[in-house]
Amino acid sequence: MVDRISYSVHEAAKAAGIGLTKLREEIRAKRLVARKLGKRTLINADDLNAWASSLPRVNDERRAA
Known part of the structure; x- marks a missing residue:
């Protein structure tokens, strides 16, 4: 399989796990x-x-409490 070198806006949002509005x-x-x-x-x-x-990064100290 060939690795992708670029994504459309829709594909990038999906790959990043975020919505299209946030990506834009x-x-x-x-x-x-x-x-x-x-x-x-x-x-x-x-x-x-x-x-x-x-x-x-998520603040690790909050998780320890």
Whole structure:
């Protein structure tokens, strides 16, 4: 199987486990890089992974209490 190098907006939202509205908010806020090919908006897999890795961690101290 060949790994994907880019996703449509719908595919990226599904891969990230978030809604389309939230994904578009992240793009508008420039926290997630999107690229254009004609009318299509594409999200590179590396950019999607970098965005996910940049999200804040859950505070482990709250879980221990």
